[in-house]
Amino acid sequence: MTHLARRLRLVDYFALAFGVMVGTAWLVVMDDILRRGGPLGALLGFTAGALMLLPVAYVYGELVPAIPDASGEAAYVAQFFPDSVSFATGWMVFLTYFLTCPFEGLAAGRIAGYLFPSLNTHELYRLGGYPVYLPHLLLGLGLTIVLTWINYLGIRAGARLGKTTTFTFLTLVIIFAVAGAVHGSPQNFHPLFSHTPLISILLVWQVVPWLFSGFESVGKYSEEASADFGGRGFFIAIALTLMVGMVFFWIVISSVAYVAPWQSLSSNQQFPTAVAFERALHAHWIVGLIMGSALVALVQAFNANMIASSRVLFAMARRSLIAPRLDYVHPVTQAPTLAIAVVAVGTMLTMFLG
Numbered sequence: 242m243t244h245l246a247r248r249l250r251l252v253d254y255f256a257l258a259f260g261v262m263v264g265t266a267w268l269v270v271m272d273d274i275l276r277r278g279g280p281l282g283a284l285l286g287f288t289a290g291a292l293m294l295l296p297v298a299y300v301y302g303e304l305v306p307a308i309p310d311a312s313g314e315a316a317y318v319a320q321f322f323p324d325s326v327s328f329a330t331g332w333m334v335f336l337t338y339f340l341t342c343p344f345e346g347l348a349a350g351r352i353a354g355y356l357f358p359s360l361n362t363h364e365l366y367r368l369g370g371y372p373v374y375l376p377h378l379l380l381g382l383g384l385t386i387v388l389t390w391i392n393y394l395g396i397r398a399g400a401r402l403g404k405t406t407t408f409t410f411l412t413l414v415i416i417f418a419v420a421g422a423v424h425g426s427p428q429n430f431h432p433l434f435s436h437t438p439l440i441s442i443l444l445v446w447q448v449v450p451w452l453f454s455g456f457e458s459v460g461k462y463s464e465e466a467s468a469d470f471g472g473r474g475f476f477i478a479i480a481l482t483l484m485v486g487m488v489f490f491w492i493v494i495s496s497v498a499y500v501a502p503w504q505s506l507s508s509n510q511q512f513p514t515a516v517a518f519e520r521a522l523h524a525h526w527i528v529g530l531i532m533g534s535a536l537v538a539l540v541q542a543f544n545a546n547m548i549a550s551s552r553v554l555f556a557m558a559r560r561s562l563i564a565p566r567l568d569y570v571h572p573v574t575q576a577p578t579l580a581i582a583v584v585a586v587g588t589m590l591t592m593f594l595g
């Protein structure tokens with residue numbers, strides 16, 4: 242059997258793991274985070290959450306080089322438990338990454354529809370009371386096809402896209418944060434906590450593991466490390482992802498709370514972060530910048546989760562936990578093309594569920 246291409250370096254691991262971690266959730270949950278903790282409570286909650294996860298990151302940093310298997314947790318538990326436990330673990334891990342793909346695909350239509358309302362037309366049907374629009378669906382399907390083709394070309398192409406989107410996204414975040422700093426006011430931070438300080442911190446702390454999930458995805462690309470990538474490099478990539486994620490949320494939380502009174506953020510608004518900046522700057526261009534940032538983040542998350550889920554599927558097939566033919570590796574691109582195709586088809590079919 243042809244092995245996966247060994248191309249990834251530290252910056253690739255960081256970009257892909259950060260892509261899994263940070264998608265578009267930050268755009269829609271900021272009002273909830275601030276209601277939970279207030280500005281200072283949210284900052285301290287994220288700091289405490291990141292520090293809490295560092296020991297977990299250390300364990301992954303030891304496990305990944307010791308068991309460099311793309312099935313990740315399925316391979317780790319297989320050292321001590323029967324195949325049935327490994328099978329169940331593998332499916333849970335796979336679904337964690339896979340289900341993000343159709344979510345991001347549909348989010349592309351929602352974000353584009355916010356910028357261009359003409360896309361919110363041609364309603365096909367409703368599911369759970371929510372409309373499914375044809376342009377949204379076509380945009381998501383088209384994005385899936387493009388990302389599938391990129392990943393078919395091999396891990397180098399997928400990693401290159403990951404680096405481009407990740408660093409573009411971080412640059413755009415800094416730009417809109419600076420724009421907000423010019424027009425905001427420190428008075429908007431008050432009150433610093435939404436409840437008592439301890440309760441505020443704990444209410445934010447409890448959601449941090451969900452928002453920081455993704456750093457562990459480094460293990461899913463472990464078989465594709467370049468020959469000169471050392472074992473300690475995996476822990477460095479994991480810790481770097483975790484710390485940059487913490488700083489990212491510091492910046493977004495501080496920026497949103499600075500530009501407008503955080504109590505004014507409404508959960509009834511579709512994208513409260515963009516609305517807060519628009520009201521503070523009295524300009525619509527900032528909305529385009531923030532939503533453009535979200536679209537870049539969406540692509541980085543979609544791409545990274547497609548890679549991670551396809552690698553888990555490939556490695557589970559190699560362990561004969563699922564159909565063995567899914568462990569096929571293309572002889573030229575050295576990519577698990579059948580596993581990628583299954584993820585792509587599953588993503589497109591799931592999108593029709595809205």
